[in-house]
Structure formats: C-alpha cells, structure tokens
Amino acid sequence: MKITAVRAFRVSGSYIAPPEDGGGRRRLTTAFITIETDEGIEGIFGPLFVETAVLVRMKLAPHLLGQDPLATEHLWERLYRSDRHARKGYEMMAISAVDCALWDLRGKAAGRPVYRLLGGPTRERVDCYASIQVNTDDPAVIRELAQQAVAQGFKAQKWFFRYGPRDGLEGMEKNVALVRTVREAVGPYIEIMFDAHMRWDTTYAIRFLERVEEYRPRWLEEPVHPDLLPEFAAIRRTTRVPIATGEHEYTRWGFLQLLQTGGVDVLQADPDWCGGISELVKICVLASAFGRPVIPHGHSLYAALHVIASQPYTTCPMAEFLVRAQPQKQHFFPRYVQPEGGSIALPDTPGLGIALDEAKVEERVELP
Numbered sequence: 001m002k003i004t005a006v007r008a009f010r011v012s013g014s015y016i017a018p019p020e021d022g023g024g025r026r027r028l029t030t031a032f033i034t035i036e037t038d039e040g041i042e043g044i045f046g047p048l049f050v051e052t053a054v055l056v057r058m059k060l061a062p063h064l065l066g067q068d069p070l071a072t073e074h075l076w077e078r079l080y081r082s083d084r085h086a087r088k089g090y091e092m093m094a095i096s097a098v099d100c101a102l103w104d105l106r107g108k109a110a111g112r113p114v115y116r117l118l119g120g121p122t123r124e125r126v127d128c129y130a131s132i133q134v135n136t137d138d139p140a141v142i143r144e145l146a147q148q149a150v151a152q153g154f155k156a157q158k159w160f161f162r163y164g165p166r167d168g169l170e171g172m173e174k175n176v177a178l179v180r181t182v183r184e185a186v187g188p189y190i191e192i193m194f195d196a197h198m199r200w201d202t203t204y205a206i207r208f209l210e211r212v213e214e215y216r217p218r219w220l221e222e223p224v225h226p227d228l229l230p231e232f233a234a235i236r237r238t239t240r241v242p243i244a245t246g247e248h249e250y251t252r253w254g255f256l257q258l259l260q261t262g263g264v265d266v267l268q269a270d271p272d273w274c275g276g277i278s279e280l281v282k283i284c285v286l287a288s289a290f291g292r293p294v295i296p297h298g299h300s301l302y303a304a305l306h307v308i309a310s311q312p313y314t315t316c317p318m319a320e321f322l323v324r325a326q327p328q329k330q331h332f333f334p335r336y337v338q339p340e341g342g343s344i345a346l347p348d349t350p351g352l353g354i355a356l357d358e359a360k361v362e363e364r365v366e367l368p
Contacts (some may be wrong), residue, residue, distance in 0.1 A: 001109070003069050005036040006061035006098075008053035008367040013360045015331050021324045028331055031367065032356065035101045037069055043105025044354050045097050045303075047329055048272075054367050055094035059083065064098070070109065072102050076278050088250040092275060099276025100303050100352065107351035114352055118281060118310035125343040126308050127318040129156035129193070131298055133325075137162070137174055139181045146185040149323075153342030156191035156218060156318065157182070164199040172204070176211050183215040193244070195221040202231045209239040219244040219266050232263025244268055247297040251275045252282045259290045268320075270297035271304055280307050288315045298322045301329070301337065302352045309346050319344070332360050 008031060015028035031053035032046030046053075063082050067075060079095045080086055086095060107114040115121055130149040134141065142159075149157045159182055163171030182192050194217055196205070205223035219242040224231045226248040236243045242265035249255055251274060258264050267287050271280045280296065284307065287294045294311070296304040298320030308316040321339055322329070330336050334357040337344060347353040 001037050001039050001041070001069060003035055003064050003067050004038050005034075006056065006064050007034045007036070008032070008057040009034075010050055010053070010363075010365045010367060011332055011356070011361045012363040013332065014362065015328065018324075018327050021328065028328060030332070032332075033097055033101055035064065035069060035098070035105055037105070039109075041069075041105055041109050043069070043101040043103070043108065043351070044356065045101035045104060045352070046354070047332065048097050049090075049093070050367070052090055052093045052097060055090055056097055057367055059091060060094055060098055069102055069105050072099065072106065072278055075099075075102060076276070088254070092250045093273050096272055096274065096276040096279070099278050100271060100300070103277045103303075103306075104351040104354060111350050113347055113350065114277065114306040115309035115346065118277075118306065120306075120310035121346055122309060122312055123346075125345050126305055127343045128154065128321040128339040129158060129191070129295075129318055130154040131158045131320050131322045131324075133160050133323075135162070137177070139177070142178065142181045143185040146182050150186050150190055153339065154190075154321075155342055156193065157186070158193040158195060158221070158320070160195045160197060161199075164196070165201055165204045172208055172211075175208060179212045179215050179217065191218040192216075193218045193221065196223045198222045198225050198248075200224055202228075202234055205235045206238050209235070209241050213240055217241050221245065221268070222247065229258060229261045229263055232258075233261050234263075236263050236265070242266055244295075246270075246294075247273075249274065251279055252286055255283045255286055259286060259292065265292060267292055267294045268297045269294060270299050271307060272300040273297075277303055277307055280304075281310070284311050284315050288312075293317055295320065298326075299329075301326065302347075302354050305344060305346070306352060332356055 010031045012029040015026050017023050030047035031050045033056050035043040103114050161175045163175050200223045221244040244266035246268040269283045284294050294316050304319050
C-alpha cells in the first residue's frame with residue numbers, strides 16, 4: 001500500500017450553539033485532512049485549526065507521497081526530522097494531525113478500532129470529567145451547573161478561574177469562593193479540579209493554594225506559564241494540592257523534562273498537539289515510569305479515547321469532556337459522542353470513528 005494523496009480542506013456550515021455556549025445561530029469554520037492510498041483506504045482527522053491543515057499540505061505532504069501508510073513510526077520520524085523547527089508549535093501540531101490520520105487509516109486497513117491495535121481494550125467504557133466554563137460569579141448558577149454535572153453521572157468536574165494577580169486580594173477571594181461553592185454544591189465524594197489558564201505567578205499560586213487545601217481539589221492546572229518548569233516545581237513543593245500541566249507541551253522529550261523537574265502530578269498531553277497518537281503512547285510509558293497519570297487535554301476526544309482505552313487505568317484514568325466546546329468540535333460529524341452516566345462506551349468501528357457528515361457542509365474549500 002502506498003500513499004497517493006494528502007488533502008487538506010476547510011469546511012463551513014451553520015451551527016446553532018447550545019445554551020451553555022450562549023445559544024444562537026453562528027457560522028462555523030474548521031479544517032480536516034485526509035490521507036489516500038492506492039488501495040482505496042483513506043484516513044481522516046479533524047477538526048483542526050485551518051493554519052495547521054495548511055502546514056500539512058505545504059510542509060508535510062511531500063514527505064508522505066509514495067510512502068507506506070502503515071509504517072507510522074518511520075513516517076513520524078521522517079516528518080520530525082524534515083525541519084529543525086518541527087519540534088514544537090504549529091508544525092508539531094501538523095505532524096500530530098498526520099499521525100492521527102495514519103492511525104485512522106491503519107485501523108481501517110485492519111478492520112479494527114485503533115485502541116485494539118494499541119493493545120487494548122483495558123476497559124469497556126472511559127470515565128470522563130466535566131470541564132465547565134462559565135462567565136459568572138453567581139453562586140446560584142455555579143451550584144446549579146455543578147449539581148447538574150453530578151446528576152449526569154460525572155464523578156469529577158473542572159472549573160476555570162476568572163481572576164489573577166492583577167485583580168488583587170479581592171480577585172483571589174472570588175477564586176476561593178468558586179472553590180468553596182463547588183465543593184459545597186457537590187459534596188465530599190466528587191473530585192473537583194481548577195484551571196488558572198497560565199495567568200498566575202508563583203507567589204500568587206502559593207498564597208492561593210494555602211487557602212483552598214481544605215477543600216481537597218484534585219488538582220490546580222497551569223498556575224503559571226508552561227515554560228516556567230522550575231516554578232511548577234517550586235509551587236508543588238509548598239502544597240498538598242496536586243499540580244497539573246502538559247496541555248501546551250510537545251513530544252516525549254518535552255514531557256521528560258517536565259517529569260524530571262518534579263513540578264507535575266498530572267500530565268495533560270493533547271494528542272492533537274503533542275505529536276499525535278504515536279507520541280501520546282510514548283508519553284504514557286514515560287509517565288508510568290514516574291508514577292504519574294496522563295489525563296489528556298480534551299481538544300481531541302476521539303484520539304484521546306482510543307489511547308486511554310489502550311492503557312492501564314492507573315496510567316490513564318479518565319478523559320476530559322469540554323461541556324461547552326464539544327458540540328462545536330463535533331458539529332460536522334454524523335453523530336454526537338457524549339458521556340452517558342459519566343462515561344463513554346468504546347467505539348467498535350474500524351479506525352478512530354471519525355467521519356464527515358456532508359449534509360452539514362455548506363462550503364468546502366481545498367487548501368493549497
């Protein structure tokens with residue numbers, strides 16, 4: 001089997017946002033890539049940032065044409081070494097997309113879901129945590145949403161802080177109030193997590209964590225910029241609250257540095273960005289050697305589900321489900337995959353299970 005074409009295309013269509021995302025009709029635009037072969041088997045992956053899909057066509061496609069699509073390790077290395085700037089950022093995100101599309105193709109060629117090719121399944125369903133993003137401090141709204149997630153079967157939920165150092169002690173008190181409100185709303189047996197979204201500094205994080213330890217957060221995510229590895233370690237040394245990061249890290253080498261500095265309890269590698277499915281599996285091996293769980297960032301639900309389903313529960317205990325964003329991310333798919341009772345059943349279709357619903361595509365533009 002040989003790769004005969006690598007295509008990237010932008011799709012647009014009308015989208016009605018759910019109430020949690022503000023509601024109303026919008027114009028939604030995203031991108032996908034496909035990898036075609038001389039045997040008629042095709043791999044697909046998306047949705048992607050348009051600029052990532054353009055890089056696939058401009059930078060990576062020439063290195064793929066004529067190659068064996070099942071040789072995923074060889075192709076990953078070939079793409080990684082094709083440009084000295086492919087180590088991080090958008091080009092690594094483009095490599096990630098290609099790798100995921102190749103795994104989709106590989107699964108279709110074998111007639112098996114990808115998790116079976118990776119060594120799974122290790123379970124029948126993948127537990128999820130609800131990732132809840134709101135633009136309000138109203139405790140009544142926060143309590144309602146927190147309890148709603150519990151009623152839907154989620155055993156864990158994550159919230160996003162709206163305030164940082166520039167907002168002073170008054171802003172810190174509002175962040176503390178969010179933690180307190182969520183804990184009181186869900187009771188003692190639901191895990192609660194919080195994301196600072198890279199906006200804090202070390203001193204602010206340490207002072208904040210002193211105030212919220214009593215509420216037993218499962219983790220504080222990205223309290224400082226992801227490049228400040230020593231600062232993550234400094235924060236972690238002062239608190240019993242676990243520290244999570246990795247959403248904005250790339251490849252096994254980046255995660256090895258993160259683990260070696262001792263600044264992380266939970267790794268959040270994203271298969272869309274970190275190097276694809278092939279690289280996420282290697283990151284899981286590294287993490288298991290350090291005794292750290294990998295809970296992938298929720299941008300790519302499909303790729304993450306297959307990797308999680310192939311790993312021991314202690315290595316990959318659960319997936320992130322972005323309550324507000326997933327309806328948009330899955331809009332162009334034939335069916336909407338979401339947790340039932342807090343977990344998602346493993347797909348049984350060959351490949352990743354990604355498909356494009358042409359009825360929802362109002363405009364399709366091939367990218368150069």
